[in-house]
Amino acid sequence: MSPPTVLVLGGGIAGLTTAHALRALRPDLDVVLLEARTELGGNVRTLHRDGCTVELGPDAFLNRPGDAEALCHTLGLGATLLAPDGASAGVMVAHRGGMLPLPDGLALGMPRSVTQLASTRLLSPLGKARAAMDLFLPDARVADESVGAIVGRRFGREVKHNLVEPLIGGIYGGDLDELDAAVVMPMFANVRGSLIRALARTPRPTGGSPMRAPGGGLDGVVRALAESLGDDRIIRGVAARSIARNGRGWRVTVDGAHLDADALVLATPPDAGRALLETAAPALAEQLGTFRLRPALTVVAAFARDELTLPRSSGVLIPRGAPEPLGALSAVTFVDRKWPGRVAEHLTVVRAAFRPASAADWIPRSDDAIAAHALEALRVLLALPAPRWTEVERFEAGTPSPTVGHIDRAARCREAARALGGLSIVGAAVDGPGLAGCIRGATQAAAAIVAGLG
Numbered sequence: 001m002s003p004p005t006v007l008v009l010g011g012g013i014a015g016l017t018t019a020h021a022l023r024a025l026r027p028d029l030d031v032v033l034l035e036a037r038t039e040l041g042g043n044v045r046t047l048h049r050d051g052c053t054v055e056l057g058p059d060a061f062l063n064r065p066g067d068a069e070a071l072c073h074t075l076g077l078g079a080t081l082l083a084p085d086g087a088s089a090g091v092m093v094a095h096r097g098g099m100l101p102l103p104d105g106l107a108l109g110m111p112r113s114v115t116q117l118a119s120t121r122l123l124s125p126l127g128k129a130r131a132a133m134d135l136f137l138p139d140a141r142v143a144d145e146s147v148g149a150i151v152g153r154r155f156g157r158e159v160k161h162n163l164v165e166p167l168i169g170g171i172y173g174g175d176l177d178e179l180d181a182a183v184v185m186p187m188f189a190n191v192r193g194s195l196i197r198a199l200a201r202t203p204r205p206t207g208g209s210p211m212r213a214p215g216g217g218l219d220g221v222v223r224a225l226a227e228s229l230g231d232d233r234i235i236r237g238v239a240a241r242s243i244a245r246n247g248r249g250w251r252v253t254v255d256g257a258h259l260d261a262d263a264l265v266l267a268t269p270p271d272a273g274r275a276l277l278e279t280a281a282p283a284l285a286e287q288l289g290t291f292r293l294r295p296a297l298t299v300v301a302a303f304a305r306d307e308l309t310l311p312r313s314s315g316v317l318i319p320r321g322a323p324e325p326l327g328a329l330s331a332v333t334f335v336d337r338k339w340p341g342r343v344a345e346h347l348t349v350v351r352a353a354f355r356p357a358s359a360a361d362w363i364p365r366s367d368d369a370i371a372a373h374a375l376e377a378l379r380v381l382l383a384l385p386a387p388r389w390t391e392v393e394r395f396e397a398g399t400p401s402p403t404v405g406h407i408d409r410a411a412r413c414r415e416a417a418r419a420l421g422g423l424s425i426v427g428a429a430v431d432g433p434g435l436a437g438c439i440r441g442a443t444q445a446a447a448a449i450v451a452g453l454g
Contacts, residue, residue, distance in 0.1 A: 003028045004453045007252060007261035009240050009276070011035030012042020014427040014438040015267030016225035017071065021446030023229065024074075026453075032259070033229060034252070036239035040226055043395055043428075044435070046217035047300060051344030053217045054335055054351060056298045056393035060084070060211040060218075061435035067443055068436040069212055075224035080215040084314060086208055088337035092316040093122055093166050094326060099316050099381055102163065105204070108185060109164035110151065112199040117159075127158030139192040144404050147184050148176030154195050166317035170331040172433060173294045173356040173399030175320075183402040183433070215341065218435075243276045249422060263422040263449050267442070269293050269397040270429045281423075284416045290409055291429040294356035296398025297363055299374035300335075300391040305348045307385040314338040316381060320355070325377040328358040332378065347388065352378060356399060367392040400432035424449055 006022055008015045011033055019033045039045075043057040061068040072078050092099040103111070103120045111117050114132045123131065134154040141150070147168060151160045165176050172179055181188065191198040214220045226234060242253045243264070250264040266273045270291040277285035315333040318326060333351040336343035343349050352374045354362060362370050371390040378384055410430045417423040424445045428434075431441025 003030050004262040005030040005032070005249075005260065006263045006265065006449060006453075007250070007259055008033040008265040008267055009252065010042070010265075010267030010427065011037070011040040011234070011236070012267060012427065012438070013044055013222070013225075013435055014042075014431065014442045015265065016040065016222065016229070017439050017442035018265050018267060018424075018426055018446050018449075019233075020071075020225050020228050021443050022449060025446060025450045029450075029453075031229065032233055032235065032261070034235045034238060034240060034254070034259070036237070038237045040234070040236070041219060041222035043296075043398055044218045044222055045393055046219035047391055047393075048217065049391065050302065050347065050389070052302065052335070052347060052349055053215075053339075053342040054300050054349055054391075055213070055218055056300065056351075056391070057296070057395065057398070058218065058435055059333065059339075059351075060213040061439070062210050063212045064210050064436075065440075067440040071439055071443075072212075072214060072221065075221065075228065077214045077220060077224060080220070081212045082215050082339065082341070084209045084211055084338045085340050088312055088314050088334070088340075089209060090313050091167075092311060092313045093162065094316055094318045094322055094381060095122055095162070097380060099311065099313075101313070102167070102317070106163065106167075107187075107199050107202075109167040110155065110159070110199065111196055112204075113196060122162045123158045127156060127162075130156030131159045134194050134196050137194070141192060145181050146177050146404050147179045147181045150181050150185070150188070150195075151176065161319060161321075166319045166331075169320055170317050170353070172401055173296065173330070174292075174401035174403070178401070178403045180402045180404045180406040183406050213339075217342075240276055243280045245280060261422075263424070263453060265424045265426060265445065265449070266417075267426045269427070271397070273425070281416075281420055284413065284420065284423075287409065287413045287416060288425070291413075292401045292403065293397040293429050294399045294401050295359040295363055296356065296395035297354035297359035297370065298393045298395075299352045299354075299371050300393075301350050301352070301371070301375060301378075301384075301387040302389050303348045303350070303385055303387055305336075305346055308348045308382070310334045310337055310348060310350070310382070312337065318355075325373060326380045327377075328354055328362070328373060329377050330355040332381075350378065350382075356401075359395075359398070363394045363396070400428040402432065418448075422449075422452065 045056040047054045063069040274288040335349040
């Protein structure tokens with residue numbers, strides 16, 4: 001009797017991790033991964049140029065609760081893991097044509113005490129007084145609230161706009177008034193009343209930054225996952241065209257051929273998954289259409305180190321509504337400050353991330369035009385010399401944006417897939433945020449698949 005076959009559609013981190021976990025749990029499984037692009041990794045794309053290692057997509061993962069770090073250890077990459085440089089851990093915020101430091105010790109941009117805000121110039125005296133009102137305001141929490149609604153009600157407009165939005169908006173690429181607080185701020189799920197008091201009761205994380213990344217780049221994780229599966233189990237450059245039931249299993253149509261499987265994993269962007277399921281599972285296809293991946297656009301510029309001195313900071317966040325050209329960007333990373341061992345000694349490297357709305361407008365344009373606009377925006381903040389080189393990377397489906405009600409929608413989507421039998425949904429749009437969310441969701445899906453196959 002032949003072993004069960006599992007077909008994984010999508011070769012990003014979620015798909016690769018699912019395939020790896022399936023083989024680890026049941027080595028006898030016949031696992032095949034199908035990726036439409038010729039390159040694996042999805043939005044994990046690492047630039048290696050001129051002695052520099054620069055991430056063009058996500059640049060690290062959260063090591064809490066530990067799924068991503070555990071995976072790296074399993075793949076033999078544990079000893080290479082790096083944390084961002086502690087001496088440059090502070091973050092700046094663009095403010096009135098300059099840069100001001102974000103106060104230390106904030107939690108997602110929110111204060112643990114009123115004294116944290118006393119000296120910052122990012123808030124006016126009135127803004128600080130309004131933030132302090134959180135200590136006295138009555139609880140008015142309602143179900144399914146946005147981050148913007150909670151932060152604005154508790155702390156006021158200035159904290160929301162100048163502290164929280166640059167940080168959270170840069171991570172999730174969405175409007176605070178749309179982002180689901182239950183996903184973004186789960187620590188406040190059961191809090192009633194003052195958020196400052198709730199944060200004060202919560203122990204501060206120890207051990208420095210919770211971010212980790214392999215020293216050689218995140219593409220090392222992609223290569224290790226692919227090697228664990230084997231080249232003979234990976235089909236590249238071939239796109240699935242449709243999905244249909246085939247008895248108790250599934251049939252996937254590709255160009256001129258069919259692939260049959262006992263279990264099927266959709267690790268594609270939600271729009272691609274929706275298109276594949278429209279005939280076989282129209283209700284699930286409609287549910288997938290409610291998830292959003294916003295476009296992303298990254299520009300990396302390298303400068304001679306003796307011609308540019310950067311602030312002692314890991315980077316700068318750009319508030320929504322900043323004047324153009326700076327307003328096109330959401331965040332800037334000073335790569336040799338944040339990851340000093342990854343940049344050649346003779347260079348200084350800056351990475352600029354476009355705001356999703358701006359990315360959608362700029363993606364169709366030429367690399368030269370995009371790089372020129374990014375440099376023009378950066379010159380609002382920095383006295384830039386001419387760059388030694390630039391690189392541009394486009395992500396049509398880049399940043400997951402969990403809008404209000406995300407947790408319930410994701411649960412319904414997974415349950416609808418399970419009800420069909422032998423179908424699983426994984427990926428950043430459903431399991432995010434970030435690489436850690438993708439890896440955790442993929443690991444859980446693999447365990448459920450193995451249990452379902454008996």
